[in-house]
Amino acid sequence: MIQASERTDGMTLSGPVEVVGTGLLGTSVALACRRAGLEVLLTDASAEHLATAAELGAGRPRLPEDAPQLVVVAVPPSALGTVITDVLVATLEHGTVVTDVGSVKAAPLAGVLAGAPTQVHRYVGSHPMAGSERSGPSAGNASLFEGRPWAITPHADADVAAVELVEQLIKVCGAVPAWQTPAEHDRAVARISHVPHLMSALVAGRLSGAPDNHLALAGQGVRDVTRVAAGDPRLYGQIVGGNAAAVVELLTEVRGELDRLIEAVGSGDAAALDGILERGVEGTRSIPGKHGGPAVPMTSVWVTVSDRAGELARLLADAVASQVSVEDIRIDHDTSREAGLVELVVAQRRGEHLSDALESRGWTVQR
The missing domain is CATH 3.40.50.720 (NAD(P)-binding Rossmann-like Domain)
Known part of the structure; x- marks a missing residue:
């Protein structure tokens, strides 16, 4: 006391x-x-x-x-x-x-x-x-x-x-x-940070030593999944080791899910596979939206943009002119030409409007 x-x-x-x-x-x-x-x-x-x-x-x-x-x-x-x-x-x-x-x-x-x-x-x-x-x-x-x-x-x-x-x-x-509380915090970061980092590292590890003709097909999806795996291994090893109990508990749950996934894919159990994938969709919907509010259904508008200086700025200016709020932006570079696909993430209800507005300004929108 x-x-x-x-x-x-x-x-x-x-x-x-x-x-x-x-x-x-x-x-x-x-x-x-x-x-x-x-x-x-x-x-x-x-x-x-x-x-x-x-x-x-x-x-x-x-x-x-x-x-x-x-x-x-x-x-x-x-x-x-x-x-x-x-x-x-x-x-x-x-x-x-x-x-x-x-x-x-x-x-x-x-x-x-x-x-x-x-x-x-x-x-x-x-x-x-x-x-x-x-x-x-x-x-x-x-x-x-x-x-x-x-x-x-x-x-x-x-x-x-x-x-x-x-x-x-x-x-x-x-x-x-x-x-x-300290215990609540450690369980929370294991769920939203530590285990996702380890999963990202496992996926990225499958790329190490992969044939060049496999890697030539890599796109934005694999970059998104593996981005956090690039963190300092020694530092993250310390972080995970310091939260071992909470991390192991969640990893054990993931191992069980992975076993069920292997069984569903191997046996051709479409219903089981759909269930696992749908649970993943539900998880993405659980992530809080902007300012901590409820998640808002989002959609992506893909636009072809050349690598010429100023083109990305012109695209964003045209998006602003369309009066649509862009919530996120990603770029998938084209390995075969001097261009890329720019992904503009917007509220689902505004996606079609943004696509139409950009096309009217001469942009090529991937529909």
Whole structure:
């Protein structure tokens, strides 16, 4: 039980904010805090990363006499529990609140409970659902979290004031707080991130060493399915390993579904195959729509576009002129000529209107 004298007082986020780890996420948090006018202190085991982040205006190196109000730990997943514990011990005198931006939450909390149990009330885990294919401080962006969900995962012993301070950080970064327990968070990210990444890696692995005449047929579909498989294997191995229980539970479910799929295809059981495919369609419909609202039925309008400079801009301008909101855009490059197919994703009810409007402006629409 936390005694009243041990609890942090109600407070407003005023800084300094210390960021431990100046990679993509840490530097982005620091830049967002600087944008809001907060003093930011930087710590990193890499002198090169620290210098780069400071040069980018993310803050200044922390000095021994500095007393941060809030520390954000942004180190690799395997180091989270140890670093968070060390920070809690080092800041005991100042009652500093500590959070982290790791992609798993139960394991770091267990590390804190083992290493600094009397200080666990000052720790509140969090996880921004944002990132980039780039890494390092140079990839940092103050707007990385704008409008993105950011999980905040208070545990039973967390100080209310500490939780509120972390929520203020999330809002300063422009993100939207999503409240979950650590265990709920880990099950959620296993479902929507970790297992999809592993499935993507398995599919992409079938392409390694494939005959050239097979790969020559590759189109946008296989690129979509395998895109996330290009992530850093060592980093993602740490992430998955830190969430092993939730990931294994879901992988076991997928294995059962795969066995049923093999049986349906092998036996020619059309009804069973249709059922599996329809469940996949239902899953895509479950993904929240824009602004977190209900999913809206979408359709794709495919337009042939030459590789000449300015053609893509002209297509988008004509789409705007048609008064149809384009929700997403993808490009499937043609390997046999200097052209490609541009996929404009729009609300289903507006697809035919956009097709007609673009054709009237001379575009070739694939119907």
